[in-house]
Amino acid sequence: MTGYPTIHHGEECMRDGMQIEDRNIPVADKIRLLDALSETGLTEIAVGSFVSPKWTPQMAQVEEIIRGFHPKPGVRYTAAIFNERGREQARQFTPPLSPAGRGASTQVNMCDVFAQRNYNRTQVRELAGLADVVASAKARGVTHGGIGLASAFGSNWTGEFSHEQHMLLLDRQYQVWAEAELTVKRVSIADPMSWNLPHRVERLLEDIKARWPSIDEFSLHVHNGRAMALPSVYAALRVLDSGDVLRVQSSIGGMAGCPYCGNGRAAMMIATEDLMHMLEGMGIHTGVDLYRLIEVVWMAEEIVGHQLYGFVSKAGPRPRYDRLYAMDMPFIETLEEAKHFLRGPSSYAGQSSPWPGPITSWMRSESPRVHARAVTVTNGTRQAVASATDGLPTAE
Numbered sequence: 001m002t003g004y005p006t007i008h009h010g011e012e013c014m015r016d017g018m019q020i021e022d023r024n025i026p027v028a029d030k031i032r033l034l035d036a037l038s039e040t041g042l043t044e045i046a047v048g049s050f051v052s053p054k055w056t057p058q059m060a061q062v063e064e065i066i067r068g069f070h071p072k073p074g075v076r077y078t079a080a081i082f083n084e085r086g087r088e089q090a091r092q093f094t095p096p097l098s099p100a101g102r103g104a105s106t107q108v109n110m111c112d113v114f115a116q117r118n119y120n121r122t123q124v125r126e127l128a129g130l131a132d133v134v135a136s137a138k139a140r141g142v143t144h145g146g147i148g149l150a151s152a153f154g155s156n157w158t159g160e161f162s163h164e165q166h167m168l169l170l171d172r173q174y175q176v177w178a179e180a181e182l183t184v185k186r187v188s189i190a191d192p193m194s195w196n197l198p199h200r201v202e203r204l205l206e207d208i209k210a211r212w213p214s215i216d217e218f219s220l221h222v223h224n225g226r227a228m229a230l231p232s233v234y235a236a237l238r239v240l241d242s243g244d245v246l247r248v249q250s251s252i253g254g255m256a257g258c259p260y261c262g263n264g265r266a267a268m269m270i271a272t273e274d275l276m277h278m279l280e281g282m283g284i285h286t287g288v289d290l291y292r293l294i295e296v297v298w299m300a301e302e303i304v305g306h307q308l309y310g311f312v313s314k315a316g317p318r319p320r321y322d323r324l325y326a327m328d329m330p331f332i333e334t335l336e337e338a339k340h341f342l343r344g345p346s347s348y349a350g351q352s353s354p355w356p357g358p359i360t361s362w363m364r365s366e367s368p369r370v371h372a373r374a375v376t377v378t379n380g381t382r383q384a385v386a387s388a389t390d391g392l393p394t395a396e
Helices: 013-020 027-038 062-068 084-092 112-119 123-128 130-139 163-179 198-211 229-239 272-281 290-304
Strands: 006-011 044-050 076-081 144-150 183-191 217-222 245-250 374-378 381-385
Touching: 006 272, 013 027, 013 044, 027 044, 027 062, 027 290, 044 062, 112 123, 123 130, 130 163, 144 163, 163 183, 163 198, 183 198, 198 217, 198 229, 217 229, 229 245, 229 272, 245 272, 272 290
Parallel strands: 006 044, 006 245, 044 076, 144 183, 183 217, 217 245
Antiparallel strands: 374 381
């Protein structure tokens, strides 16, 4: 591996998140949330989806949201589109929505049951339509295409899918593009039912790269209902290299879900704040203000009326040199008290404190015995560097 892939991130709170929340959340609150997301440094945000309000009433007012929010320059705003009617609606709102790309892709659902529940079509019908999708793309002047799997790793109705099944359905799509003399550049892996496991993601991406070297753009839309989505993204980061692109989606607080997969809100996604925390910790610059993002998570919890599912929004990021905790802070017991990492001492006012006096340590600058430490800049992050003799207390 030669470095990490280029990462393109998409925020799904307003689409995959809101589609499973209360349909009566006011438009004004949704606009407030979308505007706040735009100020965090995120570069791509889904604003909703153009779908039938009969089946997804939470998206009934998506046009009002698009008319009312305040687009931020440099942010790409998208919407999920599933048919020609949706494409026409999207064109009416472009801008502020970003123009759709000229690329084209095929996709086959691994689960025939989920294909019928979610898209009202069978897997056989999806396979039968592959040639039409490719022919239409070629007629529009598309020069390269993509292939993809939905319900990739397993189904709550039919069980786990094998690696051999993955490669068979991908190859079937690949051959349709090849027969049309079009190069396949992209692959998408979608897992709405949370069957992903890191070792399976690793093997699948390794074999795709080995079998089809023309593919250098990979999309992972993996849900986190069984807590494996973030490890699966990590596996992808280890397999792909600096010549690849990894597109990955997440949602603040993990807010997401699917009414068709049998898990509802439990079919959550990776919490965006957890993903960004991991990337930054690995030295991958995101451009996201993590503390501001956490404040938006708290805003989202107030708007939807319940606690969300991420971790970094509760414990805070690993505290850096300028945000280390007060050494003699009192007991911290509740989630509200834990918010001191951003809200300060007022979060734990009145809590018990058994320490008889101030706590000092040679390991902190508050102590006169601490060794001097240099500060360097690595990947845009200031880091303290210990001296060669650091790590032991100074003799009295």
